[in-house]
Amino acid sequence: MDIRIKTFQELETMELYNILQLRSEVFVVEQNCVYQDLDGKDKLAFHVIGSKNDRVVAYTRVFKPGDYFKEASIGRVVVLNTERHFGYGLDIMKASIQFIKTTFGEVPIHLSAQKYLIKFYSSIGFAAIGEEYLEDGIPHIGMKMN
Template sequence: MLDIIIKNFNELTTQELYNLLQLRSEVFVVEQDCVYQDIDGKDQKAHHILGYKDDKLVAYTRIFKPGYYFDESSIGRVVVQQNTRKFKYGYAIMKASIEAIKSHYNERIIRISAQTYLKQFYNNLEFYEVGEEYLEDGIPHINMIKS
């Protein structure tokens, strides 16, 4: 079970910010071998969902209210540390993120830009594909909606 902490940007400690940027870089840049601009100026508008196991950040997302990223509320930068994925922390952090959107923004419709290979994972969370697959930073993605 993950310990979940939800904070807006200004509430993050320097160490928390460092840890989440390190985890994002570890997975999205190094593991996925993708050179892209992770620090995109949107973190300041997001709520950050931090998932800890034994005081170590192992899972993370950021959520947005409608209009900040997409027209709908959204979840992005979904990441789980590679050696902890077998514990299904992806489901735990996503469920916490969905609940945070309901409680913080009073929204139920959520749009994500999902890496296509994770489509089944998101289908299991009741997200469904909309539109065509596209490349984002050289990786196939698909828009998905949960309503």
């Protein structure tokens, strides 16, 4: 998998379309969750794009401290269902964390994790903070890496 990081302004039209298609395929269709994915925050984000054979198969969006949470943050973490067995979730998260460290320094990183992924995020250094909450009808928990 090839990983590139771009600002919103650097995204090509087809690239943005493929990102939105992947997010919709997983977050709306696969997870059967009707929600407003286009939340106006993409233009503030750095887009971490994992591609394979010209197809977006993994993705996150990264925010500098203060643009989403007080801390730097990672969101919209997604891997195409048929590609999950390759470990691309770990690869895209490592690239996102490294980008934050390189770009913003050793700052805390916040994410809002779907509850079933607590073990995955814990394995890469995140710790649960606060209480469980519902986001778009799905149980979530805040997690932080210092």
